[in-house]
Amino acid sequence: MSSWVKTLSRVLYIDLSRKQFWVEDREDLFSKWLGGTGVAIQLYKEEVPRRADPLGPENVAVFAIGPLTGVFPMASKVVSIFKSPLNGYVAESHAGGRAATAIRYAGYGAIVVKGSSDIPIYAIVDEEKVRFRDAGALWGMRSSETVGRVLREALPGAGFRTIMRIGRAGERLVRYSNLAVETYRHFGRMGLGAVFGSKKLKALIVMGRRGFKLPDPKTYREVYKEIFELTKGPATRKYHDLGTAANIMVLDKLGALPTRNLSSGRFEGAREISGEKLAEENLSRRLACTACPVACIHLAAIREEYEDEKYFYKIEFVPYDHEPIYALGCNLGISDRYGLLKLIKVVEDEGVDSISTGVVLAWATEALERGIITLKDTLVELRWGNWRNYVKAVSYIVLQPNDFYRTLALGVEEAAAKYGGLDFALAYNRVEPAGYHTGPLYHSSLAIGFRHSHLDGGAYSMDQNLVASGGPTPSPEEAAKMIIEEESWRQILNSMVICLFARGVYGRSAVEKALRSLGYSIDASKLVELGKQIYLEKHAVKILEGFEPEKMRIPRRALETPTPLGNVSEEYVRKIVEHYAKLVKEYAKKIESGNPEKCVSC
Amino acid sequence: MKRFVVVDSNRCVGCHLCVYACTNRFGYVGMGKSAIHVRSAGGVERGFVVVVCRACKDPPCARACPVNALVLRQGGGVILNTAKCIGCGYCVNACDIGAVMWDSEFMKPVICTHCGYCVGFCPHGVIALEEVR
Numbered sequence: 033m034s035s036w037v038k039t040l041s042r043v044l045y046i047d048l049s050r051k052q053f054w055v056e057d058r059e060d061l062f063s064k065w066l067g068g069t070g071v072a073i074q075l076y077k078e079e080v081p082r083r084a085d086p087l088g089p090e091n092v093a094v095f096a097i098g099p100l101t102g103v104f105p106m107a108s109k110v111v112s113i114f115k116s117p118l119n120g121y122v123a124e125s126h127a128g129g130r131a132a133t134a135i136r137y138a139g140y141g142a143i144v145v146k147g148s149s150d151i152p153i154y155a156i157v158d159e160e161k162v163r164f165r166d167a168g169a170l171w172g173m174r175s176s177e178t179v180g181r182v183l184r185e186a187l188p189g190a191g192f193r194t195i196m197r198i199g200r201a202g203e204r205l206v207r208y209s210n211l212a213v214e215t216y217r218h219f220g221r222m223g224l225g226a227v228f229g230s231k232k233l234k235a236l237i238v239m240g241r242r243g244f245k246l247p248d249p250k251t252y253r254e255v256y257k258e259i260f261e262l263t264k265g266p267a268t269r270k271y272h273d274l275g276t277a278a279n280i281m282v283l284d285k286l287g288a289l290p291t292r293n294l295s296s297g298r299f300e301g302a303r304e305i306s307g308e309k310l311a312e313e314n315l316s317r318r319l320a321c322t323a324c325p326v327a328c329i330h331l332a333a334i335r336e337e338y339e340d341e342k343y344f345y346k347i348e349f350v351p352y353d354h355e356p357i358y359a360l361g362c363n364l365g366i367s368d369r370y371g372l373l374k375l376i377k378v379v380e381d382e383g384v385d386s387i388s389t390g391v392v393l394a395w396a397t398e399a400l401e402r403g404i405i406t407l408k409d410t411l412v413e414l415r416w417g418n419w420r421n422y423v424k425a426v427s428y429i430v431l432q433p434n435d436f437y438r439t440l441a442l443g444v445e446e447a448a449a450k451y452g453g454l455d456f457a458l459a460y461n462r463v464e465p466a467g468y469h470t471g472p473l474y475h476s477s478l479a480i481g482f483r484h485s486h487l488d489g490g491a492y493s494m495d496q497n498l499v500a501s502g503g504p505t506p507s508p509e510e511a512a513k514m515i516i517e518e519e520s521w522r523q524i525l526n527s528m529v530i531c532l533f534a535r536g537v538y539g540r541s542a543v544e545k546a547l548r549s550l551g552y553s554i555d556a557s558k559l560v561e562l563g564k565q566i567y568l569e570k571h572a573v574k575i576l577e578g579f580e581p582e583k584m585r586i587p588r589r590a591l592e593t594p595t596p597l598g599n600v601s602e603e604y605v606r607k608i609v610e611h612y613a614k615l616v617k618e619y620a621k622k623i624e625s626g627n628p629e630k631c632v633s634c
Numbered sequence: 635m636k637r638f639v640v641v642d643s644n645r646c647v648g649c650h651l652c653v654y655a656c657t658n659r660f661g662y663v664g665m666g667k668s669a670i671h672v673r674s675a676g677g678v679e680r681g682f683v684v685v686v687c688r689a690c691k692d693p694p695c696a697r698a699c700p701v702n703a704l705v706l707r708q709g710g711g712v713i714l715n716t717a718k719c720i721g722c723g724y725c726v727n728a729c730d731i732g733a734v735m736w737d738s739e740f741m742k743p744v745i746c747t748h749c750g751y752c753v754g755f756c757p758h759g760v761i762a763l764e765e766v767r
Contacts, residue, residue, distance in 0.1 A: 180677075190673040216679075243657055243664030243665065246658075320649035
């Protein structure tokens with residue numbers, strides 16, 4: 033194994049209960065599992081008991097980077113693994129910004145945050161130590177942006193640090209609150225913000241500017257140049273120009289854009305909230321994560337005149353992407369671009385996940401429309417398109433003034449279980465879905481993907497390929513195989529840790545080449561094998577924590593609203609789930625019997 | 635003779651690829667040996683500041699050096715004679731724009747030599763090499 037492993041084998045443990053920290057050399061893990069997801073799941077397994085309360089001190093937040101982080105273009109992400117307070121199982125979330133390179137050049141391959149503090153604190157990690165600080169002055173602050181600004185001005189390290197922090201939502205344990213990174217990026221999904229909140233950890237700052245000597249600078253520079261040219265090329269162009277918001281018009285045209293709680297796949301106001309229109313009217317700046325030439329982060333500027341004084345304005349910056357536009361835009365019937373941006377802004381300030389928030393509010397709107405709940409519950413009239421009231425409702429989810437909002441803060445599954453309307457409550461394994469109603473493969477992948485995310489296996493693009501080719505829908509067995517194979521390969525990208533927007537650049541041979549330039553001797557076929565193994569390791573943990581895939585509710589609404597490939601059949605999805613369950617349960621059994629390596633069918 | 639210039643920092647997306655390119659010249663990866671520094675102008679929504687030697691004709695850093703380790707470069711700026719440098723750090727304090735970086739591994743300053751290697755890695759036309767008279 034390459035000596036490069038030593039550049040990332042240091043694991044920093046931060047124990048918030050005892051306000052202590054220590055470093056362990058985990059060359060064993062980084063040699064075997066590369067880094068990122070591969071290593072993070074092992075660290076999680078070592079720390080978290082199967083029945084641990086996600087909001088208790090036994091839970092941990094593991095952050096991990098990989099051998100290519102800060103070394104090759106677009107290896108710019110951090111993986112976090114923790115037990116999700118949204119569904120109670122092991123979960124994973126990724127973020128960009130400066131977090132990956134800050135951890136890298138502070139000299140760590142992973143950080144394990146464990147225990148919980150008695151008082152609100154924040155922690156500052158640098159190349160030598162961890163400092164704990166009283167967060168009393170930051171706790172309860174209305175905007176996560178302000179928290180970021182205060183810390184930015186109070187601390188050193190501008191340009192080579194990350195400021196990860198939670199908003200009020202995390203403090204108040206909204207189960208889908210996020211952890212914001214550099215203001216506009218997030219560990220968005222699965223409630224890492226609430227895990228931080230339960231630990232009374234307001235912020236985690238990491239800074240570092242170490243360097244590492246390359247084993248073979250000449251080869252490295254050649255491979256670097258080659259990959260750099262590709263990252264600028266056509267494979268990533270759309271992310272640079274319009275950003276992920278380019279998808280809105282594409283999906284609307286297909287009839288795959290979830291609208292008004294997925295009662296339709298087309299939105300009459302799509303053009304108004306499209307990537308094209310946002311770029312023409314509101315785009316103010318494009319930003320990049322460290323080491324990424326693409327700059328997919330799109331910020332809109334909105335100018336607002338104060339109601340009480342003419343010519344008195346304020347300008348606010350709002351990040352936009354496909355997911356918030358879907359969840360808080362078309363899915364709530366909002367075509368007023370200004371209103372949509374104001375709604376995204378409050379979601380940012382409060383620190384909730386935009387997808388879950390949008391889906392929860394869409395369910396509440398329909399439930400109110402059908403008379404399942406009343407204005408007494410919602411406090412404001414939730415009506416499609418009425419963004420002003422949605423802005424208020426987002427803060428109610430965080431402040432939880434009544435039983436209804438206390439329940440909404442637990443997610444859509446919990447809300448529908450209590451008030452009714454499960455048929456139109458969109459969630460797989462309690463996780464609200466992303467915005468691609470493309471077809472049966474996508475919905476199946478939400479059921480069987482580790483994160484129940486569109487990014488697990490990228491099945492939304494498999495569906496779109498089927499639409500384009502007009503080819504027959506694969507059998508459930510074939511479909512399961514396709515989705516699992518893709519998710520397995522992505523475990524390698526997630527262990528490097530490469531942004532999935534660069535998946536077209538980092539094919540099997542490019543990854544092999546990059547690793548070889550750093551002295552690794554692994555070949556592409558071994559990487560594929562390792563990807564499968566990491567896939568199984570991860571899913572088996574979830575099974576051993578009690579996840580029962582066959583018992584998962586498939587939301588009726590997802591089956592009733594036609595996709596570009598017709599109506600999704602429940603039987604089809606169930607068959608895929610069965611296939612998946614058989615595979616991962618078999619592996620889980622092998623782990624239980626202490627023999628996971630000998631999985632022959634995998 | 636050429637000089638490195640920041641053409642328009644408003645085009646900067648904050649990717650730091652120039653910073654990494656600079657460090658790579660020495661057979662390292664990371665930021666610690668880079669002569670360029672990029673940081674936000676007070677929140678990323680305001681854009682970025684690209685801090686790098688502007689090739690002064692009469693550089694204060696050279697005047698501050700007690701051992702004459704900073705030799706005037708033709709076309710502006712300085713060249714560091716590492717053998718002479720004692721690592722006192724006076725040059726760092728002498729530069730008002732903060733363009734004298736510090737290599738904390740070798741305890742020596744890092745100052746742009748205007749080689750232009752980084753320019754090839756800027757995807758958005760922020761930086762360039764220009765001819766000086």
